[in-house]
Amino acid sequence: xxxxxxxxxxxxxxxxxxxxRIRITSGSVVVEGLLLPxxxxxxxxxxxxxxxxxxxxxxxxxSDSTVERMDRxxxxxxxxxxxxxxxxxxxxxSLIATGGTIASRVSYRTGAVHMLMKPEEVxxxxxxxADVVTFRNVLxxxxxxxxxxxxxxxxxxxxxxxxxxxxxxxxxxxxHGTDTLHYTAAALSFMLRDLRKPVCLVGAQRSADRGSFDxxxxxxxxxxxxxxxxxxxxxxxxHGESDDSYCLVTRGTKVRKLxxxxxxAFRPVNAPxxxxxWPDGRIEVLDNAYIKRDDATTVTADTAMEEKxxxxxxxxxxxxxxxxxxxxxxxxxxxxxxxxxxxxxxQTLNKEKSWLPAIERARDEGIIVCFxxxxxxxxxxxxxxxxxxxxxxxxxxxxxxxxxxxxxxKLAWVLGHTSDVAEAQRMMLDNxxxxxxxxxxxxxxxx
Amino acid sequence: xxxxxxxxxxxxxxxxxxxxRIRITSGSVVVEGLLLPxxxxxxxxxxxxxxxxxxxxxxxxxSDSTVERMDRxxxxxxxxxxxxxxxxxxxxxSLIATGGTIASRVSYRTGAVHMLMKPEEVxxxxxxxADVVTFRNVLxxxxxxxxxxxxxxxxxxxxxxxxxxxxxxxxxxxxHGTDTLHYTAAALSFMLRDLRKPVCLVGAQRSADRGSFDxxxxxxxxxxxxxxxxxxxxxxxxHGESDDSYCLVTRGTKVRKLxxxxxxAFRPVNAPxxxxxWPDGRIEVLDNAYIKRDDATTVTADTAMEEKxxxxxxxxxxxxxxxxxxxxxxxxxxxxxxxxxxxxxxQTLNKEKSWLPAIERARDEGIIVCFxxxxxxxxxxxxxxxxxxxxxxxxxxxxxxxxxxxxxxKLAWVLGHTSDVAEAQRMMLDNxxxxxxxxxxxxxxxx
Numbered sequence: 001x002x003x004x005x006x007x008x009x010x011x012x013x014x015x016x017x018x019x020x021r022i023r024i025t026s027g028s029v030v031v032e033g034l035l036l037p038x039x040x041x042x043x044x045x046x047x048x049x050x051x052x053x054x055x056x057x058x059x060x061x062x063s064d065s066t067v068e069r070m071d072r073x074x075x076x077x078x079x080x081x082x083x084x085x086x087x088x089x090x091x092x093x094s095l096i097a098t099g100g101t102i103a104s105r106v107s108y109r110t111g112a113v114h115m116l117m118k119p120e121e122v123x124x125x126x127x128x129x130a131d132v133v134t135f136r137n138v139l140x141x142x143x144x145x146x147x148x149x150x151x152x153x154x155x156x157x158x159x160x161x162x163x164x165x166x167x168x169x170x171x172x173x174x175x176h177g178t179d180t181l182h183y184t185a186a187a188l189s190f191m192l193r194d195l196r197k198p199v200c201l202v203g204a205q206r207s208a209d210r211g212s213f214d215x216x217x218x219x220x221x222x223x224x225x226x227x228x229x230x231x232x233x234x235x236x237x238x239h240g241e242s243d244d245s246y247c248l249v250t251r252g253t254k255v256r257k258l259x260x261x262x263x264x265a266f267r268p269v270n271a272p273x274x275x276x277x278w279p280d281g282r283i284e285v286l287d288n289a290y291i292k293r294d295d296a297t298t299v300t301a302d303t304a305m306e307e308k309x310x311x312x313x314x315x316x317x318x319x320x321x322x323x324x325x326x327x328x329x330x331x332x333x334x335x336x337x338x339x340x341x342x343x344x345x346x347q348t349l350n351k352e353k354s355w356l357p358a359i360e361r362a363r364d365e366g367i368i369v370c371f372x373x374x375x376x377x378x379x380x381x382x383x384x385x386x387x388x389x390x391x392x393x394x395x396x397x398x399x400x401x402x403x404x405x406x407x408x409x410k411l412a413w414v415l416g417h418t419s420d421v422a423e424a425q426r427m428m429l430d431n432x433x434x435x436x437x438x439x440x441x442x443x444x445x446x447x
Numbered sequence: 448x449x450x451x452x453x454x455x456x457x458x459x460x461x462x463x464x465x466x467x468r469i470r471i472t473s474g475s476v477v478v479e480g481l482l483l484p485x486x487x488x489x490x491x492x493x494x495x496x497x498x499x500x501x502x503x504x505x506x507x508x509x510s511d512s513t514v515e516r517m518d519r520x521x522x523x524x525x526x527x528x529x530x531x532x533x534x535x536x537x538x539x540x541s542l543i544a545t546g547g548t549i550a551s552r553v554s555y556r557t558g559a560v561h562m563l564m565k566p567e568e569v570x571x572x573x574x575x576x577a578d579v580v581t582f583r584n585v586l587x588x589x590x591x592x593x594x595x596x597x598x599x600x601x602x603x604x605x606x607x608x609x610x611x612x613x614x615x616x617x618x619x620x621x622x623h624g625t626d627t628l629h630y631t632a633a634a635l636s637f638m639l640r641d642l643r644k645p646v647c648l649v650g651a652q653r654s655a656d657r658g659s660f661d662x663x664x665x666x667x668x669x670x671x672x673x674x675x676x677x678x679x680x681x682x683x684x685x686h687g688e689s690d691d692s693y694c695l696v697t698r699g700t701k702v703r704k705l706x707x708x709x710x711x712a713f714r715p716v717n718a719p720x721x722x723x724x725w726p727d728g729r730i731e732v733l734d735n736a737y738i739k740r741d742d743a744t745t746v747t748a749d750t751a752m753e754e755k756x757x758x759x760x761x762x763x764x765x766x767x768x769x770x771x772x773x774x775x776x777x778x779x780x781x782x783x784x785x786x787x788x789x790x791x792x793x794q795t796l797n798k799e800k801s802w803l804p805a806i807e808r809a810r811d812e813g814i815i816v817c818f819x820x821x822x823x824x825x826x827x828x829x830x831x832x833x834x835x836x837x838x839x840x841x842x843x844x845x846x847x848x849x850x851x852x853x854x855x856x857k858l859a860w861v862l863g864h865t866s867d868v869a870e871a872q873r874m875m876l877d878n879x880x881x882x883x884x885x886x887x888x889x890x891x892x893x894x
Contacts, residue, residue, distance in 0.1 A: 142796060144794065144795070145790065145832065145834055146763075146786075146787075147786050147787065147790040147792055147793065148793060148795045148796070148800075148801075148834070149763045149764070150763060150764040150795055150796070150800050151763075152796070153796070177787075179786035179787035180762075183762065183763050184763075242889070257786075257821075258822055258823060258824050258892075259822055259825040259892055260787060260789075260820050260822045260824070260825030260826055260827060260828070261825050261826070261828070262824075262889070262892060265822065265824075307764070307766075310766075310769075311762045311765070313758060313759075313760040314594075315627075315630065315758045315852065316593075316596045316597060316598075316630045317596070317597040317754070318757070319754075319757075319776075322757075322769075322772070325769070325772045329766075337760070339593075339594050339626035339627055339704075340594065340624075340625060340626035340704070340707060341707050342707075343592065343594040343626055344594060345594055345595050346592075346595060347591065347592065347595050348591070348597055349589060349595070349597070349599070349600070350597050350599060353595075353597050354595075373707050374704075375704050375705055375706055375707045375712065376705060376706075377706040377707070377709075377712075378706040378708050378709065378712070379707055379708070380707060381707070385592065387592055405762065408762055412764075442709070445706055445709060
């Protein structure tokens with residue numbers, strides 16, 4: 001996709017290409033900056049300039065606007081950086097940067113988004129952060145897209161967070177890609193035992209080159225929560241609305257990415273948000289049932305994870321061979337996204353499509369099978385329909401209102417800690433990190 | 448779970464058990480009927496009576512209420528039925544009943560929910576239907592829970608619907624379990640070619656024994672849409688709100704069950720609802736872009752489906768062996784619920800966790816791999832991040848804003864019609880039954 005006819009005409013007339021310094025005049029408004037490359041999403045008439053103060057703005061020139069090229073293309077493959085001086089008058093937290101859109105920019109050569117390798121490059125895009133907190137330490141153990149995360153990275157992150165908090169950081173902010181941000185949040189929620197300080201995960205849906213970059217507000221709100229709030233535990237701090245108004249602080253085990261591109265894509269599921277947070281430091285607590293800060297408590301990184309765990313979404317006509325595959329491969333636990341109140345094909349007219357024999361084989365071989373709701377919202381109930389009771393009788397664990405993504409991470413963590421089937425089943429139903437709601441609040445279904 | 452202390456006390460004092468005829472007096476209100484068994488969900492203080500007119504009501508006695516047992520337990524394992532006389536003054540549609548909660552009641556022996564075997568039993572619960580439409584034919588090709596549906600049942604349903612419509616029915620109403628109602632809706636959307644009459648799928652979230660039974664309004668609204676509206680095509684007609692106010696008419700390819708138990712669980716995704724429908728016959732069209740009725744057109748049931756198709760949700764740390772499993776087993780197509788804008792593990796630090804080699808093997812062996820959004824809301828875009836471009840270069844088809852459930856059904860249908868890879872990929876991106884939205888309307892993300 002390229003620019004609209006009007007915008008393209010203005011740029012072509014001035015022989016402007018991305019990376020050039022340009023001046024746009026529309027009536028009495030004159031703006032000068034570096035033209036950033038157009039990326040695929042969004043308004044084709046709009047162009048994005050990086051201003052000299054580091055901010056980006058989006059502009060929509062019309063046919064009466066003029067464009068002048070002020071300078072040739074700058075070789076910006078080396079992204080500008082900004083150092084963060086330690087300031088003793090500000091609360092000290094730690095920043096752990098892992099990659100993702102919040103630490104990305106568009107390549108001036110290819111037009112593709114690339115990841116920044118240094119936290120100093122991230123700071124360049126969010127200058128206002130310097131007046132909010134100071135960083136006692138900035139770590140970047142690896143820089144990868146969040147879809148490339150594995151349990152090994154979760155373990156590194158948990159170790160790093162625990163070490164920083166026990167060394168005196170008031171809280172930790174972790175920048176991360178958004179694709180699997182909620183899986184990482186769940187992993188840290190289970191791994192960080194006796195956590196009594198804030199650990200805020202934060203990402204961005206739009207990269208630092210775009211006028212709609214959402215990283216600054218997310219980072220500022222997350223840093224404030226980590227530095228000064230009493231909201232202990234692992235939370236996500238992301239846009240609450242499409243506008244740059246406030247962020248939602250959500251429980252790390254009760255949140256999901258629900259939109260591919262919107263800035264307010266992360267929504268709590270089966271739980272209210274803990275709080276709204278504004279960039280100016282205001283906090284409105286919406287659900288007071290969070291663990292309160294206690295800076296004297298030592299956190300432990302308890303990171304053992306079982307690799308042989310699967311998440312499996314059931315659908316009609318599905319070959320139960322998929323269960324036999326996991327059993328054959330030595331998997332120890334399977335979370336099934338079951339339909340409705342907790343069902344899989346059980347009494348199919350075509351007997352080959354029934355999952356009953358495979359479920360019985362899993363039970364006989366000591367493999368934990370858990371059901372979580374494919375519907376996402378709401379709670380399972382194995383006592384209403386016969387198909388579910390048949391599963392219950394065969395040892396399936398029904399995970400109440402736990403999100404399937406959280407259940408997958410939890411099962412890997414639980415099986416990293418016990419090889420006893422009954423103990424593992426019991427732990428799966430224990431509410432370890434807010435992953436099971438005590439009741440169902442209809443207001444958490446927001447339509 | 449049993450009744451609350453007060454309610455249990457009242458029932459025990461009168462030696463009342465489910466199935467008994469009782470009279471409850473609360474102040475000046477006196478109600479008499481059969482006590483239905485308590486089921487698991489809902490208010491523990493409430494009990495449900497079936498009145499002599501066939502309706503159920505929920506009551507919440509307090510400590511000042513009195514309960515008298517009027518008659519001994521009735522043996523109601525034979526559920527009462529109601530015949531529907533043909534009436535020439537009402538529009539004639541066809542009813543196809545398949546089972547599910549809308550056709551279920553609680554067993555008086557076990558307390559479990561059982562399915563009704565005869566449509567006449569369903570009519571008993573919805574007497575008002577007799578004044579709305581007449582049924583030229585009532586079919587019940589099978590009675591199963593929706594999680595037990597397979598492609599074979601979809602084919603039977605499509606054949607039955609096409610036959611009824613071509614024989615003169617003004618429309619068809621299909622009663623169905625809710626667990627996989629949206630998968631069946633997608634299957635019929637692709638199978639019924641040149642469909643120019645309404646085919647309305649309808650279910651219930653609460654069974655006919657409960658005061659909160661939602662079947663009547665859903666059935667009445669669906670019957671009205673099928674009989675008298677110009678909304679051709681396959682739609683779901685289900686509660687729009689938790690209250691008994693109106694139903695939403697949603698496109699069969701753009702809807703999903705989003706809550707395990709709420710009556711308004713079915714929500715349109717990435718599309719507006721087509722209309723609101725009230726039980727009194729009022730219709731408010733919200734999106735006029737539907738196919739209009741044309742009673743003269745003949746519908747064709749084009750039902751070939753490929754069995755060897757999988758739906759697969761990706762998650763961090765997932766073993767790519769799952770892809771090799773499907774390739775080894777001769778699967779011809781795989782829909783992956785990819786994260787974010789369309790990603791799977793690609794550049795993992797631990798190379799064994801990368802899906803790249805398995806994706807390349809699938810391509811080399813002529814297996815169609817399609818990505819659909821795990822986020823559910825929003826659209827994929829393979830041009831923003833390198834991980835997605837690497838997949839695009841390896842022949843992965845990015846399915847825009849198609850729901851994964853719809854994509855799975857569509858891929859099975861497409862591969863039932865062609866063995867040519869390029870043709871199948873092209874068909875997957877064709878908008879055959881409203882499964883791809885032309886643009887993204889932010890208002891369809893409702894938070």
